[in-house]
Amino acid sequence: xxxxxxxxxxxxxxxxxxxxxxxxxxxxxxxxxxxxxxxxxxxxxxxxxxxxxxxxxxxxxxxxxxxxxxxxxxxxxxxxxxxxxxxxxxxxxxxxxxxxxxxxxxxxxxxxxxxxxxxxxxxxxxxxxxxxxxxxxxxxxxxxxxxxxxxxxxxxxxxxxxxxxxxxxxxxxxxxxxxxxxxxxxxxxxxxxxxxxxxxxxxxxxxxxxxxxxxxxxxxxxxxxxxxxxxxxxxxxxxxxxxxxxxxxxxxxxxxxxxxxxxxxxxxxxxxxxxxxxxxxxxx
Numbered sequence: 001x002x003x004x005x006x007x008x009x010x011x012x013x014x015x016x017x018x019x020x021x022x023x024x025x026x027x028x029x030x031x032x033x034x035x036x037x038x039x040x041x042x043x044x045x046x047x048x049x050x051x052x053x054x055x056x057x058x059x060x061x062x063x064x065x066x067x068x069x070x071x072x073x074x075x076x077x078x079x080x081x082x083x084x085x086x087x088x089x090x091x092x093x094x095x096x097x098x099x100x101x102x103x104x105x106x107x108x109x110x111x112x113x114x115x116x117x118x119x120x121x122x123x124x125x126x127x128x129x130x131x132x133x134x135x136x137x138x139x140x141x142x143x144x145x146x147x148x149x150x151x152x153x154x155x156x157x158x159x160x161x162x163x164x165x166x167x168x169x170x171x172x173x174x175x176x177x178x179x180x181x182x183x184x185x186x187x188x189x190x191x192x193x194x195x196x197x198x199x200x201x202x203x204x205x206x207x208x209x210x211x212x213x214x215x216x217x218x219x220x221x222x223x224x225x226x227x228x229x230x231x232x233x234x235x236x237x238x239x240x241x242x243x244x245x246x247x248x249x250x251x252x253x254x255x256x257x258x259x260x261x262x263x264x265x266x267x268x269x270x271x272x273x274x275x276x277x278x279x280x281x282x283x284x
Contacts, residue, residue, distance in 0.1 A: 028261065030254075031254050031257045031258055031261070032254075032258055034250060034251055034254035035051060035052065035251060035254040035255045035257070035258045036048065036049070036051070036052070037050065037051065037251060039250075040250070040251060041248070041250050042248060042250070051251040051252050051254075051255050052255055054252070055252060055255045055256075060235070060240070061240070063234055063235075064234070064235055064236060064237045064239075064240045064256075065237065065259065065263070067151075067234050067235075067236060068220050068221075068236045068237045068238075068260075068263065069220065069263065069267065070151075071151060071154065071155065071158065071219050071220065071222070071226075071236065072216045072217070072219045072220030072263075072267060073216065073267070073271070074155055075155060075158035075159060075162060075215055075216070075219035076162075076211075076212045076213075076215040076216040076219065076271065077212070078155070078159045078163075079158070079159050079162045079163040079165070079166045079211070079215050080166045080170070080208055080211050080212055080215070082159065082163050082166075083163050083164075083166035083167040083170050083211070084170060084208075086104060086167055087167055087170035087171045087173075087174050088174055088196075088200070090171055091171070091174050091175055101167075101171070104163075104164060104167060105164040105167060105168060106164070107160055107161050107163075107164050108164045108165065108168070110161075112161070112224040112225065113224050113228075115157070115160075115161055116157065116224055116225050116228040116229060117228065119157050119160070119229065120146060120228065120229065123145040123146050123153045123156060123157075123229070124145075124146055125142050125143075125144060125145075125146070126142060127145075129145065129156075130142040130143060130145065146229060147229065147230065147231060147232050148231060149231050149233050150231070151230060151231050153229050154225055154226065154229045154230045154231070157225050157229050158215075158219050158222070158225060161225075162215040162218065162219065165211060165214060165215060166208075166211035166215060169207045169208075169210050169211045169214075170204060170207050170208065170211060172207065173203070173204035173206070173207035173208075174200060174204055176203075177199070177200060177203050177204070181199060181203075182195060182199060182200075185198065185199045201279055202279045205275055205276060205279045208275055209271070209272040209275050209276065212268075212271045212272065212275060213268040213271060213272060216264075216267055216268060216271055217264045217267075217268060220237075220260065220263060220264060220267065221237070221238050221260050221264065222236065222238060223236070223238040223239065223242065226238060226239055227239065237256050237259055237260050237263075238256075238260070240256050241253045241256035241257055241260070244256065
């Protein structure tokens with residue numbers, strides 16, 4: 001049977017993939033151009049660095065960048081760290097494993113705004129989480145987790161919503177590892193931790209990188225959780241962008257958008273590179 005030619009494949013893929021790439025490219029082009037003064041909706045259009053200069057001089061912009069990176073990085077790392085032991089636990093089927101897996105992945109089916117408002121009841125001052133932590137003795141009394149200054153409630157929400165994505169990716173990766181490989185490592189004297197860091201982790205690093213990138217980008221640019229659960233003493237880049245948009249300052253809003261795109265790209269590359277370097281080091 002003859003294989004389809006590259007031109008035929010391109011023709012078949014263009015209606016779907018081609019239109020998506022064109023749309024994404026157009027959005028990126030307009031955002032970048034608008035941040036440099038083009039497509040000005042309320043005045044003259046033309047190249048200028050004015051909007052970037054004004055933005056970079058603001059302390060609020062610097063705080064927003066640091067805060068957004070903090071939420072994105074911590075959410076990604078915690079989600080993956082919690083998903084790994086669960087993925088290993090569910091690697092082999094056992095009675096009830098499918099039900100447990102479905103329950104753990106259920107947050108993927110809940111819309112963000114719905115999840116945010118439901119979660120408010122959990123982390124409120126007299127909510128279930130406060131009562132449980134007080135009962136364990138971790139808290140000496142109820143604490144403010146909703147809109148708290150350190151974004152603890154927000155991070156809990158991000159991990160709860162994003163950990164199932166990491167679990168979904170990592171479960172498939174660890175299930176593909178042959179039992180013969182793990183038994184061979186055990187026969188050579190490798191304990192549980194040694195098998196994980198020398199065999200399982202290196203063989204599933206690609207899935208971990210994918211999980212880190214997806215969760216990082218989503219948490220970095222999140223708006224819904226930030227406005228409902230996030231701190232009131234600081235703004236994320238997404239909130240800052242919306243603040244400019246509501247005041248019809250579209251060029252400065254575009255600067256925020258371009259900043260988010262650049263941070264998403266650089267942060268994703270950085271997290272993926274760090275994960276790869278760490279696991280390569282462990283394999284030596």
